[in-house]
């Protein structure tokens with residue numbers, strides 16, 4: 001999961017959603033602040049985490 005600094009504030013995006021936002025990322029010059037692999041983090045777009053947890 002990457003934390004993106006966007007004109008509308010920071011947001012977490014997973015790799016899948018990053019592809020969908022790539023055009024906007026380029027246009028608005030979003031900056032990836034840092035990347036973190038944490039199962040508790042949720043993508044702001046699809047609401048899924050990096051790691052799926054199965055019981």
Ligand SMILES: [Zn+2]
Pocket residue numbers: 013014015016017018043044045046047048
């Ligand atoms: Zn996502």
